[in-house]
Amino acid sequence: MAKVNENYLKLRGSYLFSTIAKKVSEYQNSHPEEAKEIIRLGIGDVTKPLTPAVLKALHSAVDEMGNSETFRGYAPDLGYDFLRKAIADEYKERGCDIDPGEIFVSDGAKSDTGNIQEIFSEDSIVAICDPVYPVYADSNVMAGRSGSFDEKNDRWDRIVYMPCTRENGFSPELPEKVPDIIYLCSPNNPTGTALNKAELKKWVDFALEHNSVILFDAAYEAYITEDGIPRSIYEIEGAKKCAVEFRSFSKNAGFTGVRLGFTVVPQDLEISGVKLNPLWARRHGTKYNGAPYIQQRAGEAVFSPEGKKETKALVDFYLGNARIIYDGLKAAGYEVYGGVNSPYIWLRTPNDMTSWDFFEKLLNEYRIVGTPGSGFGPSGEHYFRLTAFGTRENAEKAVERLKKG
């Protein structure tokens, strides 16, 4: 008799965005006129179209697929050499020595950050920042590493939570219990805070000392504007012996609907004498059939001179929105974080309101939709996330409304 994976049944309803959608829809029904004015700053999805260099590469690759001389069937499991090389070259420009053979092209960082736990032992102790992108915890719940959910504590009892709050500058502290696997996300989603060189070095040293592995999610690296903030963990000495890095084309080049990302697993990364690079290659080769050729050509175009210019313009545009929202909130008297090295603005709710109460207030009084911080983890309570991925007009309008109070 077949049985299901019981770990799946433990999962908490991850209804954050569907609860938000439901509440917005209720508001629309009860306030049809006001609802027309709603500004959505909730979901982390880009809104600007693909850039000319990317479009040209996509059309040209589609043409190649229509010609028997240039048609491409199965891609190499780990990615075409042209793209792996382009990525390695970009790392080189940043002073990181990454070989194309250490780069695994995929359909995006969500798949990779969700799947990477598979190559580790089932009894691994996992540490996550709190609050953070929910995929790290959920994928480990599904794999049986989370233990039970402690309702009173609002936490999984076998996961190590590393609070990131205003008290520690949203920079996680080294945990007392040594984890086997440490998820770091910098710039962090949702707090919008990036780890500086000294902070990252602290983690690399810790991982090297304890033979832990750092899973470093750098999906938002393109938004780093300040000096002294590494865009790759490999800017830290020793990281190639302890860290995997995830990258994405979603938030820089606007590929959320195109789907392309990659993961770096260095050849030097060994645990108990087992190299992780061939292990991840085996995972890719067995359960994945390579990213599409046309997407890989689009990814290559992002690294071309025009592509780089266009991508920077996209990022600058969203950062401009972030600046407007950040400054506007400040001027309106809010306690605000993030927004400088990140497309996310993270604010403390006024008067210690709960995140959900603030959500209601923002929707009802200002017709603005955002994301309650508590949806990203228990330490996100009393915080709130706004995103800079909308239009300039909406960013400005939202700020005007908030300033009026």
Added chain:
Amino acid sequence: MAKVNENYLKLRGSYLFSTIAKKVSEYQNSHPEEAKEIIRLGIGDVTKPLTPAVLKALHSAVDEMGNSETFRGYAPDLGYDFLRKAIADEYKERGCDIDPGEIFVSDGAKSDTGNIQEIFSEDSIVAICDPVYPVYADSNVMAGRSGSFDEKNDRWDRIVYMPCTRENGFSPELPEKVPDIIYLCSPNNPTGTALNKAELKKWVDFALEHNSVILFDAAYEAYITEDGIPRSIYEIEGAKKCAVEFRSFSKNAGFTGVRLGFTVVPQDLEISGVKLNPLWARRHGTKYNGAPYIQQRAGEAVFSPEGKKETKALVDFYLGNARIIYDGLKAAGYEVYGGVNSPYIWLRTPNDMTSWDFFEKLLNEYRIVGTPGSGFGPSGEHYFRLTAFGTRENAEKAVERLKKG
């Protein structure tokens, strides 16, 4: 201290195609002149370009992605409604009542057949056809369901093997030990044999009686030409209560490099009161970010009137190759199977040669590359696979050489 998933270390070197590549390369070095004549009938990858309807849809979707009015960010995790509806309509034409909500769009059947085991209990007993596509066994080895590899038997000791040989007409028999999960592939890769209605009914009845789940890989369904051979397991009464079906756009519309597939998990499919549809939805939603918009529009085009006509022409072309190879082998005195409802021709090696000895003979004497049957499972020994996915000219040339003896 981090530890790896020990199950990965149990995996057998899946070097089938790399061993083949190595042997071909050695031949090229030692016989540079003869090697120019090599005909490759080894890998199951298509060679014909994408069709006009698909190309038009791809270009048009790329254009939409370049315009802020029509740009699409994140796709719905489970697929766009337009594609899920087109798929449901196609099922309806075949007399199968599948709701769009039962269809999960993905990047291909390899990912889905590799990942599906996750939603089942770790101690599940898994049954596979022998020989068969290696992903079913390997993904279960990685998840710890295989037990140990028995070198003497050339089998995993916790996996139930269902031999498919000339003795049983390549139709697996019901196993004595009742499995929890049964992988069926029809038309089968590599044997090229499809299960008829009565055979499939036997399996559905067995699964219903024992509360087993059938994982039905229908990636080659488009190649079925004979009457009485179901193209979907849902043509069998009761299958919606016991079977998941995998489909692909790779082998019909030539999407091996485009990447698109889908999986059907019926709402009626429950085990111990747990519905599998929301479980698979949770897996999709947590570890996958949806198939790309442009690919989903290409998939939709495959179901358009022009798309259907063009896809049929592609399949007919490859089936024409299959017929030439099949007939040619027969005429040359070989014992041949498959090729009628499948792009694969499965032959018995002459004089009980091992599959690898025959590989060497074919390469050295005829300059033809094929795939040793033993690479697909122990019962594939003394068999050999040729594919019909090459050019017409090569199919004809290969046959001429084999006939000359």
